[in-house]
Amino acid sequence: METLVSIILTIAGIYLLLGLLFAILFLFKGITKVDEAAIDSSWGFRLLILPGTICFWPVLLRKWIKGQNKAT
Amino acid sequence: MAVSYKPVLWNRQKKKYDQILWMGIALILGCFAIFEFLLHPTITIETLIIRATAFTAIILLHIILMIGPLCRLDKRFLPLLYNRRHLGVSMFLIALVHAAFCIIQFHALGDTNPIASVFLSNPNYQEISQYPFQTLGFFALIILMLMAVSSHDFWLNNLSPKMWKQLHMSVYIAYALLILHIALGTLQYEKDLFYTILLWSGFLTISGLHLVAGWKTRSQLRAEQNALKQEGYFEVALLEEISEKRAKAVFVDGQNIAIFKYDGKVSAVSNICKHQMGPLGEGKIVDGCITCPWHGYQYYPGNGQSPPPFKEKLATYRVKIIKDKIWINPSPFPEGTAVEPAIINHG
Numbered sequence: 001m002e003t004l005v006s007i008i009l010t011i012a013g014i015y016l017l018l019g020l021l022f023a024i025l026f027l028f029k030g031i032t033k034v035d036e037a038a039i040d041s042s043w044g045f046r047l048l049i050l051p052g053t054i055c056f057w058p059v060l061l062r063k064w065i066k067g068q069n070k071a072t
Numbered sequence: 073m074a075v076s077y078k079p080v081l082w083n084r085q086k087k088k089y090d091q092i093l094w095m096g097i098a099l100i101l102g103c104f105a106i107f108e109f110l111l112h113p114t115i116t117i118e119t120l121i122i123r124a125t126a127f128t129a130i131i132l133l134h135i136i137l138m139i140g141p142l143c144r145l146d147k148r149f150l151p152l153l154y155n156r157r158h159l160g161v162s163m164f165l166i167a168l169v170h171a172a173f174c175i176i177q178f179h180a181l182g183d184t185n186p187i188a189s190v191f192l193s194n195p196n197y198q199e200i201s202q203y204p205f206q207t208l209g210f211f212a213l214i215i216l217m218l219m220a221v222s223s224h225d226f227w228l229n230n231l232s233p234k235m236w237k238q239l240h241m242s243v244y245i246a247y248a249l250l251i252l253h254i255a256l257g258t259l260q261y262e263k264d265l266f267y268t269i270l271l272w273s274g275f276l277t278i279s280g281l282h283l284v285a286g287w288k289t290r291s292q293l294r295a296e297q298n299a300l301k302q303e304g305y306f307e308v309a310l311l312e313e314i315s316e317k318r319a320k321a322v323f324v325d326g327q328n329i330a331i332f333k334y335d336g337k338v339s340a341v342s343n344i345c346k347h348q349m350g351p352l353g354e355g356k357i358v359d360g361c362i363t364c365p366w367h368g369y370q371y372y373p374g375n376g377q378s379p380p381p382f383k384e385k386l387a388t389y390r391v392k393i394i395k396d397k398i399w400i401n402p403s404p405f406p407e408g409t410a411v412e413p414a415i416i417n418h419g
Contacts (some may be wrong), residue, residue: 005191035230037077044079045226052221059231 019054030064089155100128125170132163134274141285157223164220205257212249305399321353325402332373337413339373340389375410
């Protein structure tokens with residue numbers, strides 16, 4: 001049980017850490033590529049979606065990559 | 073260019089809603105704290121915070137869950153629905169304070185990681201009376217957190233309305249977990265019947281309201297469907313069967329019809345291209361026009377007319393959407409007649 005809990009918490013920790021790293025990059029650069037309504041958005045708005053970006057980063061990463069492919 | 077996102081779209085009603093909300097929260101917290109302090113004068117401030125935030129959060133969750141069915145039963149409750157997201161986020165923040173104080177008070181003083189300690193400190197997973205109820209609260213909090221962080225419109229647009237809706241419907245899983253969290257936790261130690269009565273009467277109210285609202289919605293749906301049948305409509309497809317900018321071809325009452333889904337709308341035209349009778353339903357919408365898969369002849373989905381200078385025209389049909397189902401009236405309009413598309417409502 002201890003090992004299982006430890007493994008799950010480590011995986012969750014890594015996922016959230018990757019999410020945080022992604023979020024920093026995404027909120028500076030990627031957000032405007034994914035959603036054009038975010039082009040002139042304030043930093044208050046970007047800060048508000050930071051926790052969600054950390055949680056749902058794979059969805060946004062997929063959209064970002066898809067957007068890049070479309071652009072090229 | 074789309075309108076730019078704002079952190080919160082404040083207006084007079086929303087400000088008023090939030091003022092009443094936070095006054096209500098302060099009132100519940102304050103009243104509970106006073107009563108608790110009078111009943112248990114030796115209570116520590118940490119325990120008082122844990123209990124007061126738990127009580128306030130579960131009361132708010134009940135109010136949140138009541139708003140939906142109440143609005144379906146009586147439109148006068150609609151103002152409560154108007155800013156329910158703020159109510160949900162407020163409830164999550166209060167639940168978070170409760171969880172943080174619990175973890176600090178009960179799990180942060182040992183050598184084990186405090187979060188791991190929630191799962192490991194009480195291993196009686198097979199006993200109901202001593203079940204580690206905090207784990208249930210932990211999972212409920214994760215669900216409420218995912219809902220709170222995805223409450224901005226940005227997430228509705230970027231997770232897709234379907235995924236967003238599914239995520240936010242999991243509030244019922246969180247509610248079930250919290251009922252068990254309380255029943256297997258506090259109620260096992262609390263001698264006062266007040267909390268038991270309060271919890272189960274809340275549960276029965278929520279269940280009852282949902283059942284009555286569900287019954288009313290079903291009756292309305294049946295009435296609408298019967299009315300459509302009488303007007304000559306046929307149920308032909310589910311919305312999810314048709315991909316965006318694509319179609320489904322159906323034979324109804326001797327008519328060969330292509331139903332197109334595009335830009336949040338659904339339109340129906342004859343499935344036969346005027347050029348060489350190509351199957352338009354196997355084509356797709358390109359630049360806003362239905363495009364025949366055989367030779368690229370194009371038609372507007374709303375009126376069946378080819379874009380100028382071309383003159384080809386298709387018969388059009390009336391479409392309605394009830395719940396997630398598409399209904400078609402197979403009586404064709406004269407070729408090129410504009411018909412209002414059915415609007416897809418994601419709610």
